[in-house]
Amino acid sequence: MFGGGTLFLNQVGWPFNTTTLVSYTPLRTYKESPGYFMSANRGILVDNKAQVPLPMDAPLTIGLSSTVPYTEVRPDVYRPFIKAWDQAMVWTAKVAPPPGVPFELCYPSSKLSLTRFGYFVPDVTLLLDGGGGWTLRGGNTMMWVDGGNLACFAFAEMKEGKTGYGGHEAPAMVIGTLQMEDNVVVFDQENLRLGFTGILTGRGFSCSNFNFTVPAA
Template identity: 30%
Template sequence: MEFHHLFSFYLTIITLTTISLFHSSKAVNPIILPIFKDTTKPQYYTTFLLGTPSLSVSLAIDLSSPWSWFTCNLVGFNDTWYSGVPNSSTYRVQRCTDDNSCAVYDSNYCYTCNSPNCKPKGNMCTGEIYPPSLYTGGSFYGGHLLAPLLLDIITVYKSNGPIPLGKRVYGFSFGCTGVDDLKGLSRYTKGVLSLARKDSNSFHGFITKAFKIPNKFALCLPSASKSTLNGAMYFGGGPYKLPPSKLDLSQFFVKTALVVNPIDVGETYGKRNSSIEYFVNIKSILVDDTPLKINSSLLVIDKNGLGGTKINPIYPYTTLHTNIYNALVDAFTTKAATMNITRVGQVSSFSACFSSKNMVGTKTGPKVPIISLKLDGRNEDIWRFYGFNSMIKVSNDVRCLAIVDGGLSVKASIVIGGKQMEDSLVEFDLESSKLRVMSSLLRFGTSCSQFRGA
């Protein structure tokens, strides 16, 4: 096991036993997992203990994958398709007699493994696994593979005042894949943790059932990549309090409905009746309170399931339909010019770049035009991206708009990515089908990345 994985796990223990990352006055023993950032991708991942004996597993956070999965042979298991019994003494294969018997596991495939090097032999259910490289690289059709499904024990932490308590829980479901499927993932990870909008196989669904807590989770993505800093995933609901602020941060939430895309055009191959991804309705996009002039139909999911807005931090930056992107860049450039901020040439994949000479530093990042998403709901339900979330530093003299052009044939017109979610609190409430967002914790002098181990 790589040193970084071990260090990340032990750092997590130190961090969680030093302070309560999120404090809830209503929820009883909320569940917490750390979030780390790899800036080389960039990508966000979590770490927890799996199996018996316990081994540290690091998985990328994905809100669209129908199954959690990893390269089992690299983290103490051996791939059950080809060789060896998993090193864990508590794993169990999800057995089947035919394809229909796998329905209880939300699977349609029963695989017979009777080759000499297959241990354990027999029939096992398989799940559709979607390596992010197949759908974040621009392919419209994506792709998938089938992997055997297993169950095992994991260790999670329940917040009990200032000292979280470790709890081993059986029933975490996952698929075992090969090393080639790690393409596109952080070098620190060995697979994907599913937080998709479904209860049967998602991690939040497992945690909800195991601990009998509300089916909701919040992401606080860190912006820092230093190994002594991390954000958090929080399961069970608020209110939320982050030191040094003593405020209940949930009072600053804006909210909107989570929308079900009735046609699954997501990252899946066998199309389901509806999408398992997280969509919301955006009424308009504003730059310094001026709405963009765009075709409003792009903001709506059409009869073919295309268009609209989805959220997933597996995408490092927010991606826009070309027509929306061009309108945004034009408006941003015009507003920036009134602030004596001049546009410069393209840098790498970022086409909208600006001289930072006249950018004034603030606690929410460089002072630039504020990009806002008017959510479907009340007039005050606006998700704002201040300079910290909208810009990326590419040199001492240049900062670029950290939003990319996705092309004309994107599935979702807007995909809100990780950079725009950093140091903000984003709650996915499956109980009431609501998205709640607090824009930029930096406004309150705190961040998702401030927590340090002793």
């Protein structure tokens, strides 16, 4: 959503104030590119403890896209990131992804436990500028494929040298719609900051419970 104010939950009729969001982080520009970007120059955590060993010369500029279905990660960041998550995911053996699937790490969905946050898998936390952290749980990191028989870690390697951002190389990561699903994401343009809740199913509701037709107060 754009702006701020109060959001309303249909099923219980009480207001949800955006000031109670988990965290805010500054919005920034990326070269001459249109759109919204944030920075995670403090790094990425896997499973709340292992910091991904990223290249020192790769500032973590992160874009958000409503047209990309899942997060794409630039190759120099993708390889250490995917390796760190693979090393943390030790309790279920991975299987080869089906042909045409852009994900590298896939698992039999029947072998994964479900929680109110989605599949019980290692968390991914983006350590954002401003002191906050956006933690992505299993509901935002895993995608069903092969008719639901497999669940894959839904981060894909960006094509080498991808441009389209003012003619420049792409940012380190572009967050797609799967990673934003069932989150309230607030673009506070007046204060140039982004607010986010984390996955709402952990609080017992989803985006469908909000009444966005009621004007924000």
